[in-house]
Amino acid sequence: MTHVLYPALAAVAWAGFAVKLRDLRRGPNPARYAVCGALALLGSTFTVSTPAVWSWLDRTTGVANLAALWAHLSVVGFSATVQLLVLWWVNPTDLARRRTRARLAFLAVAAATMVVLFLAAGPTEPHATDFVATYVHRPHFAAYLLVYLAAFGLGLVDVVRLCWPYANMAGRSWLRRGLRTTAAGSVVGLVYCAVRVADVIGAQLDVDIRRWEWLAPIAASLGALLVILGLTMPAWGPRLSHIRGWLRRRRQYRQLQPLWSDLHRLMPQIALEPPVATPLRTLDRRLYRRVIELYDGSLALRPYLDEAAAGRAERIGARLGLRPDELSAVMEAARLRGAVRAYAHGEPVAPGADEATPARPDEGADLSEEVARLVRVSRAYAGSPVVAAAVAGREVLPAEETEVAM
Incomplete structure (x- = not known):
């Protein structure tokens, strides 16, 4: 499943990045930089999570499963970028600056903790398709996974909490739809987090966690796709409306x-x-x-x-x-x-x-x-x-x- 889903999502994320990158030519704008950064981090996540790239990275660096750490840090960075973007959208400058500093401090501590726990867990065998299921029994890796999920999940909760109410105040219809789609993608991302938490709990109880493991890539892929659509919707949405209007006028001309x-x-x-x-x-x-x-x-x-x-x-x-x-x-x-x-x-x-x-x-x-x-x-x-x-x-x-x- 991951052999197909992850490269497809990587391609979609990088395509979205290319779309938003063109917007930077209209002038510097922190929101545009943030959206570009979020899409690049998401593209990086699914690129290195693709089994072929994962294996290549193992061989090239000599560090087994380095792609897992890379992907998880990218996911946390993506969540933080979207979170901070919405914070700056909906709060006054002074309040946004204070909340940004607090969240960045938390994420820096979380990222440093993840690196330490990953190295302490010491996974030595490459596992491109079942990394979590293989190593979640190790205490250090279970702790690593919980820190990762806490940083990622709290960011998603914040995105949902900020995006949905702000969508009701957004004047442009495609911006409103984009914010709601981003919030929906974050909710699906929380399903992925729930699956991973169940992995940790199930491993400690000697439950066969592979029975529900198939849910993780599906939730991750669907959530990511919705977020990509939501972040890029204000860019391509008006063009879609224009095409739809043109088709309606063409039909009327013939009628x-x-x-x-x-x-x-x-x-x-x-x-x-x-x-x-x-x-x-x-x-x-x-x-x-x-x-x-x-x-x-x-x-x-x-x-x-x-x-x-x-x-x-x-x-x-x-x-x-x-x-x-x-x-x-x-x-x-x-x-x-x-x-x-x-x-x-x-x-x-x-x-x-x-x-x-x-x-x-x-x-x-x-x-x-x-x-x-x-x-x-x-x-x-x-x-x-x-x-x-x-x-x-x-x-x-x-x-x-x-x-x-x-």
Whole structure:
């Protein structure tokens, strides 16, 4: 399991480090340095914990299981970095400075104690995949493990305690999500700590600790992945929102096609440039133009608008219990569909028809609201049985169409 999980997590951590490293070009910032440091320490942890790297380090240095000490110290350093980062985020400078000194002093003592206990434990046989299970029976190593877990676990508790409440105050949505994801990763990290504490207790009671040993790498990997995502989320999250918004606008552009096609077929002059099936880089401009062209076409059809069809659509829709926005859409679609038919057949303008006006964007309404309204109208224009019945002069729908409309 560790042959796959740990190198994959190392790659993800170093990729996150590369993403955040680019942010340093925007100027020096303690928070950016801290995030970069945390990701580098996490990448170092999973790199040296990879069995192949572990064995290589043993051969190169001649110190058996040195990778274990390296990985554990890196984990403690990572926990401390995230802890201090959040401390500086949520506290005034003077208070953050005092609390930072206290935590750094505790971590320095813990790290020095770990080194002393590791050397005293004297593990001499390389064990890249079952190091803890092999040596946890030794008193010195059990003490080493407890010091490591205390330093790491207390840091995780502090991260959870600080991140979750601060997320509620964070203004940017991706920063808020990142803090909560980091807190969730820390909670999963505490599961790893619980497994390791169970190892120590079980070894002293002569219990076979290998029965639950598989939980440790899974908890460590999942927790680390969540923390990596949380720390980097403010960097890549807005880009994801941009892509998601682009895909939504592309879908809306295509949903406007049925209504636009009919208007363009009758009045090609409404288009200032040749139509494109799926614009890419010019999508926003094309979508804006499509809205304007639909309004221009509707304005040209004003003398032909079928108010009688709109009235029938309103009555049918009301009986079906359509929502107000749906009812408005089927009325507008019926009005326009009747107008398109009248215009195409050269029917005379009805008396007083010049007074009818198509729905216009509300004053101050943004483009997204108007696009959403026109999408509802276009979909009703193309496929609503209510619109089809109203334009055909019917006041009711057949039973099978009633089910579809609802």
